[in-house]
Amino acid sequence: SAVISQKPSRDICQRGTSLTIQCQVDSQVTMMFWYRQQPGQSLTLIATANQGSEATYESGFVIDKFPISRPNLTFSTLTVSNMSPEDSSIYLCSVEQKETQYFGPGTRLLVL
Amino acid sequence: DAKTTQPNSMESNEEEPVHLPCNHSTISGTDYIHWYRQLPSQGPEYVIHGLTSNVNNRMASLAIAEDRKSSTLILHRATLRDAAVYYCILRYRGGSNYKLTFGKGTLLTVNP
Numbered sequence: 409s410a411v412i413s414q415k416p417s418r419d420i421c422q423r424g425t426s427l428t429i430q431c432q433v434d435s436q437v438t439m440m441f442w443y444r445q446q447p448g449q450s451l452t453l454i455a456t457a458n459q460g461s462e463a464t465y466e467s468g469f470v471i472d473k474f475p476i477s478r479p480n481l482t483f484s485t486l487t488v489s490n491m492s493p494e495d496s497s498i499y500l501c502s503v504e505q506k507e508t509q510y511f512g513p514g515t516r517l518l519v520l
Numbered sequence: 521d522a523k524t525t526q527p528n529s530m531e532s533n534e535e536e537p538v539h540l541p542c543n544h545s546t547i548s549g550t551d552y553i554h555w556y557r558q559l560p561s562q563g564p565e566y567v568i569h570g571l572t573s574n575v576n577n578r579m580a581s582l583a584i585a586e587d588r589k590s591s592t593l594i595l596h597r598a599t600l601r602d603a604a605v606y607y608c609i610l611r612y613r614g615g616s617n618y619k620l621t622f623g624k625g626t627l628l629t630v631n632p
Binding site for chain 1: 552554556562563564565566569607611615616617618619620621622623624625
């Protein structure tokens with residue numbers, strides 16, 4: 409199974425600023441996913457990021473707010489732009505290998 | 521989106537079997553049934569998946585109804601470490617990728 413790390417593990421940010429979250433995988437993968445988990449809620453898919461193509465965003469999420477980079481097969485970043493307190497969530501990346509998704513530990517973001 | 525229905529919570533005693541039910545009456549022929557669990561302050565962890573036949577692995581067993589409209593995750597001997605939120609998910613084709621749609625899951629409490 410893939411081993412995934414995320415940086416930072418947590419952060420406290422001021423409204424109006426942006427934060428870039430990094431996701432590193434220990435093996436090459438084609439598909440990477442970014443999820444959001446709001447307090448006390450389940451996971452919601454933000455976008456799918458395949459290497460070499462533009463990320464595909466789910467309904468309710470836009471590139472201007474959540475730009476994603478996927479420069480190679482082991483790395484991706486998600487930026488949360490112009491943050492507001494409503495963006496306070498856990499952000500998780502995941503990868504797919506052999507029909508199974510493996511998740512990182514998440515980045516806990518608090519926006520004041 | 522493919523949808524599943526699970527009880528909000530269940531309780532078990534340590535070292536006893538646990539049967540976690542899931543209804544997915546709108547499942548299509550190509551949807552895989554996946555189970556993940558999320559321990560407190562961690563990302564989701566893959567448990568097991570199947571298509572039509574019952575499946576066993578070191579963590580659990582998955583029993584799938586003959587009409588595929590329901591399934592049951594079986595933990596043969598619950599331990600305190602099994603206390604988590606368990607998600608029953610249909611892995612479906614969304615656009616050019618396969619996706620997971622997380623529901624609210626079942627919060628499993630294990631009593632010592």
